Amino acid sequence: MYRESQIIRNNTPDNYMVINVGPQHPSTHGVLHFVITLNGETVVKLEPHLGYIHRSIEKMCESLNYRQFVYVTSRMDYLSSHINNHACALCVEQGLQVEIPERAQVIRVLMDELTRLASHLLWWGSMAMDIGALTPFFHAFREREMITEIFEETCGARLTMNYICPGGVMADLHPDFQAKVKAFLKQLKEKLPEYHELVTGNIIFQNRTKGIGILSKKDAISFGVSGPTARASGVSCDVRKRYPYELYDKLEFKEVLEDGGDCWARYLVRMEEINQSVAIVEQLIDHIPEGDIQAKTKAVLKLPKGEFYSRVETARGDLGVYIVSEGGTTPYRIKFRSPGFSNLSAMETMCKGGKIGDFVAVMGSVDLVIPDIDR
Amino acid sequence: MKFSLEYITKSVDGWLNATFNPTIAFLIESVIVMVLVIALFAFLGLVLVIMERKVAAFMQIRLGPNRVGPKGMFQTVADTLKLIVKEGFTPNNVDKFLFNLAPFIVMITAMVAMAPLPFANGFQIWDVNIGILFITAITSVSVIGILMAGWSSNNKYSLLGAMRSGAQIVSYELSAGLSILVIVMLSSSLRISDIVAAQADGWWIFKGHIPVLISFVIFIIAATAETNRAPFDMAEAESELTLFFLAEYANIFIVCAVGATLFLGGWMPLHFGTGTAFNTVMDYIPGIVWFFGKTFLLIFIIMWFRWTFPRLRIDQLLNLEWKYLLPICLVNLLLATIIAIAGWHF
Numbered sequence: 001m002y003r004e005s006q007i008i009r010n011n012t013p014d015n016y017m018v019i020n021v022g023p024q025h026p027s028t029h030g031v032l033h034f035v036i037t038l039n040g041e042t043v044v045k046l047e048p049h050l051g052y053i054h055r056s057i058e059k060m061c062e063s064l065n066y067r068q069f070v071y072v073t074s075r076m077d078y079l080s081s082h083i084n085n086h087a088c089a090l091c092v093e094q095g096l097q098v099e100i101p102e103r104a105q106v107i108r109v110l111m112d113e114l115t116r117l118a119s120h121l122l123w124w125g126s127m128a129m130d131i132g133a134l135t136p137f138f139h140a141f142r143e144r145e146m147i148t149e150i151f152e153e154t155c156g157a158r159l160t161m162n163y164i165c166p167g168g169v170m171a172d173l174h175p176d177f178q179a180k181v182k183a184f185l186k187q188l189k190e191k192l193p194e195y196h197e198l199v200t201g202n203i204i205f206q207n208r209t210k211g212i213g214i215l216s217k218k219d220a221i222s223f224g225v226s227g228p229t230a231r232a233s234g235v236s237c238d239v240r241k242r243y244p245y246e247l248y249d250k251l252e253f254k255e256v257l258e259d260g261g262d263c264w265a266r267y268l269v270r271m272e273e274i275n276q277s278v279a280i281v282e283q284l285i286d287h288i289p290e291g292d293i294q295a296k297t298k299a300v301l302k303l304p305k306g307e308f309y310s311r312v313e314t315a316r317g318d319l320g321v322y323i324v325s326e327g328g329t330t331p332y333r334i335k336f337r338s339p340g341f342s343n344l345s346a347m348e349t350m351c352k353g354g355k356i357g358d359f360v361a362v363m364g365s366v367d368l369v370i371p372d373i374d375r
Numbered sequence: 376m377k378f379s380l381e382y383i384t385k386s387v388d389g390w391l392n393a394t395f396n397p398t399i400a401f402l403i404e405s406v407i408v409m410v411l412v413i414a415l416f417a418f419l420g421l422v423l424v425i426m427e428r429k430v431a432a433f434m435q436i437r438l439g440p441n442r443v444g445p446k447g448m449f450q451t452v453a454d455t456l457k458l459i460v461k462e463g464f465t466p467n468n469v470d471k472f473l474f475n476l477a478p479f480i481v482m483i484t485a486m487v488a489m490a491p492l493p494f495a496n497g498f499q500i501w502d503v504n505i506g507i508l509f510i511t512a513i514t515s516v517s518v519i520g521i522l523m524a525g526w527s528s529n530n531k532y533s534l535l536g537a538m539r540s541g542a543q544i545v546s547y548e549l550s551a552g553l554s555i556l557v558i559v560m561l562s563s564s565l566r567i568s569d570i571v572a573a574q575a576d577g578w579w580i581f582k583g584h585i586p587v588l589i590s591f592v593i594f595i596i597a598a599t600a601e602t603n604r605a606p607f608d609m610a611e612a613e614s615e616l617t618l619f620f621l622a623e624y625a626n627i628f629i630v631c632a633v634g635a636t637l638f639l640g641g642w643m644p645l646h647f648g649t650g651t652a653f654n655t656v657m658d659y660i661p662g663i664v665w666f667f668g669k670t671f672l673l674i675f676i677i678m679w680f681r682w683t684f685p686r687l688r689i690d691q692l693l694n695l696e697w698k699y700l701l702p703i704c705l706v707n708l709l710l711a712t713i714i715a716i717a718g719w720h721f
Contacts, residue, residue: 041690132686138435198683205685357688 016044021359023052029126029363030370032344041355046348050374057375061334066092066166066301069331074160076338077372079119080314081157082111085164090245091310091321092166093295095303101292104168105246110284111151111163112312113277114181117188118147119315120274123367127267128199130364131208136199143191146184150177166301168294181285185278192274200271209263213350213362216261223349224342227317228273229366232258232265239313253280263365270367302329316340316367340372380663381497408500412486416625423624424451426671427678434682466528473527478622480520485625488513491567492632495642495662499568506567507559510633511552514601517626518544539689544601546696551597551630553704554590557711558637561587571641578640584719586711591638593700593707595676598630600692604681627674635669642666 022033031052037045057076061069070088074081086108093100100108125140148158153174155163163170174180199205215225220233230237238255240248256272258265303325311320317339324333343366350362387407391400425440425448432439440447465471491506493499503509518541525537559565561583562573573579579587602623635641642662646654687695713719 128685133684134431135435135682138437142436199685202685204687207691208685208688355688355690 015039019356023049029368032368032370032373034347034359036351036356036359038356041357043351043354043356043359046351046359048344048347052374053371054374055371058334058336062331065329066303066331069334070165071162073336074162075371076336076375077314077316077319077340077369078160079122079369080115080316080319081159081161082108082115082164083312083314084319085162086112087310087312087314087319087321089164089166090312091308091323092301092303094310095306095308095323095325096166096297096301098167098295098297100168100246100295102289103291104293104295106284106288107169107173107293108164109247109251110181110281110288111154111169113280114147114150116277116315117274117281118144118151120270120277121147123270123315123364124195124199124274127364127367128205130360131205133199133202133205136195139191139195139198143184143188146180146187150174150180150184153177153180165294167297168292170294172293173288178285178288181281185281185285188274188278196271200267206264208358208361209267209365210260212263212358213354213365214261215346215350217259219346219349220261223346225317225346226339226342227313227315228256228269229266229317229343229346231256232269233261234259237318239311239318243311245310245312247284251280251283253277263361266365300329302327303331311337314339316369316372317343336375338372338375340368340370344368344373380495380661384498412489412500415489416482416486419628420624421451421455423627423674424454426674427624430675430678431682434679466530468529470527470529473523477520477524477527480523481517481622482625484513484517484520485622485629488629489632492629492636493567493571493641494666498642498663502566502568505565507555507565507570507633507637510629511548511555514626514629515544515548517622520622540603543603543689543692546693547597547600547700550593550696550700550704551601553701553708554594554597555633555637556708557583557586557590560708560711560715563715567636567641571636571643574640574643575646577646578638578643580638583711584714586707586714587638589703589707590711591634593704594634594638595673596700598627598634598673599677599680600696602626602630602677604677627677628670631673631677632666632670634673635666639669639673640665641669 017038019036019038020033021036023031033049033052035045035047035049036043055075057072060072064072070085070092073084073088076084089108121140121144125137128136151161151163152158154177155161155171215229215233217234219225220230220235225233225235226237234257236242236255236257239245240253241255253276254272256269256276258269260268303323305327306325308323308325309320311318313319318337319339320335320337322335322337323331326332347362347366350366351359354362388400388404391403394400395403428450429439429447431437440450443449443453465474488510490501491499491503491509493502521544522537522541525534525540528534558570558579561579562570564570564573574582576582580591604623604627642665644654644657644660644662644665646657
């Protein structure tokens with residue numbers, strides 16, 4: 001039987017102490033298990049142990065047809081369900097060679113950005129909570145609730161939404177959508193200075209994050225880190241800019257880059273990304289064209305024999321969907337390149353040599369979603 | 376006639392001494408004082424817990440407890456009743472004697488430290504001539520209780536928590552002591568009634584120039600750290616020891632009461648200048664209201680810290696004390712000495 005404690009005991013020098021963080025631990029945001037070797041309070045080694053929430057989504061997708069498998073992917077990175085569905089839809093559409101109506105494209109981008117906002121808001125609250133401030137979580141949820149309501153009205157779900165499907169989106173927007181989104185944007189812009197006052201400007205918060213968990217640009221590239229975590233190390237990797245999909249090449253927004261590579265830089269990147277997402281939503285919300293919400297597709301989708309790959313930018317980074325098709329109605333093999341997995345692999349580099357207390361701050365700043373790592 | 380609790384205490388004391396012989400009168404007075412202190416602590420436990428929860432709810436845009444009694448005011452009573460009827464639990468492999476003794480030490484030190492505190496004019500248990508020294512000495516004993524709890528629990532995490540907590544309390548006691556010294560020097564007395572009397576024409580925080588302001592800020596930081604509250608809540612040892620949560624609130628009350636007495640004039644009303652109509656109006660508010668008002672203001676500030684600040688790391692916490700607060704305190708003490716000798720304060 002696999003006994004971690006035995007292996008660790010046999011391989012650890014006497015002056016080191018091994019502690020388990022997780023799988024049930026508040027700071028890991030889910031069932032992730034870290035085995036941390038400590039020398040005093042300094043982290044010597046950090047091993048992530050995965051598998052506690054493995055649901056074999058990739059294998060499951062092989063027996064689901066091209067319309068069905070999309071819905072399973074909402075359960076991967078549950079904070080960016082729309083974006084996961086979007087990636088799958090893009091991959092299938094690439095195989096089908098269909099053009100998506102403009103209205104559907106706009107709706108998809110709007111949903112993506114709202115999802116990103118919701119995810120970043122939740123991250124902001126939980127990062128502050130990791131560092132010990134309990135209150136910001138409630139403030140973040142006040143704004144996030146408005147997005148969740150918008151989603152609920154439009155697609156019926158509050159968390160694992162299934163709305164974007166191959167060919168377009170499943171249903172038309174709720175009539176209140178525009179008004180609600182505008183109300184949300186107004187509220188968020190009003191409250192963002194409060195966020196900065198409460199957390200960003202706090203000297204304790206800055207002390208806990210500045211110079212902590214540094215990830216160099218070189219390391220970030222070699223670990224395949226993506227998303228805000230990589231951009232905080234100065235790696236330009238925003239898929240929306242570099243490999244634009246849907247409407248992103250026509251929209252005006254900045255790729256946020258910082259070069260500190262520490263928790264503080266990661267914090268600043270995400271906070272600025274909130275502003276950028278707000279800008280994108282503002283550009284689109286008044287210009288939703290009329291028209292179809294779905295391209296005309298067959299009831300049963302069949303992809304031609306071949307390999308298809310699509311990538312999108314989720315709230316956590318670069319999500320890739322790789323489909324191998326044998327020409328049938330179900331994928332022969334499917335593989336998701338999840339941003340969380342690569343970001344997790346850089347955790348040891350970030351935490352090594354730091355204090356055990358900093359591990360929690362790094363964990364918060366990397367913003368891992370465990371079901372995304374363990375599919 | 377202005378309302379004063381002094382009349383009550385004086386008449387009770389006079390009646391007892393006239394009726395019984397002095398020894399019995401003293402014993403009866405001791406019993407009355409003990410009952411009152413224990414009652415006060417029980418009451419404070421109830422009030423401060425509901426206050427903490429309401430303040431937290433206010434900061435976090437929630438409602439907080441609102442089911443039991445009007446606006447949830449009896450929530451803590453219900454919680455306490457629930458705790459009382461629960462089974463007393465002592466884990467295996469603990470040193471039973473020390474484990475059960477530890478909370479009492481923490482609690483009793485908080486109660487004893489209350490002795491020299493003046494709640495109102497003449498309403499004071501023991502006006503000892505080294506009052507403030509007595510309080511600092513007694514409160515530092517509570518560290519022993521915490522270490523004892525950590526040690527006796529026979530659990531490495533509790534012990535680590537207790538050690539951290541001990542290191543923190545011992546360190547921050549220095550700053551607290553040095554900031555108290557500033558006031559002692561300005562009032563040139565350790566007796567608490569003298570310190571309060573010295574603030575009759577204005578509280579030290581207004582009269583004492585910058586050194587008192589600095590020492591007030593340092594005192595509040597040290598008080599937060601000494602009571603192990605956020606942003607200094609490193610120690611988690613108390614979470615498994617039942618009486619400690621009550622002791623936490625008792626300690627908060629003590630440090631805030633000391634702060635209010637030293638810097639904000641204790642039971643002294645707010646005065647501007649001398650002989651103005653404003654002062655006369657203020658005089659009509661009883662001293663006990665002033666005392667509890669100021670104390671609860673400081674308690675609110677400490678709660679405010681907890682619900683808005685992130686937590687410091689343990690090494691940052693100790694650095695803050697030894698590298699910043701302590702040197703500042705020493706320089707500040709020097710400044711205050713100069714001011715006190717030259718008589719530059721108002």
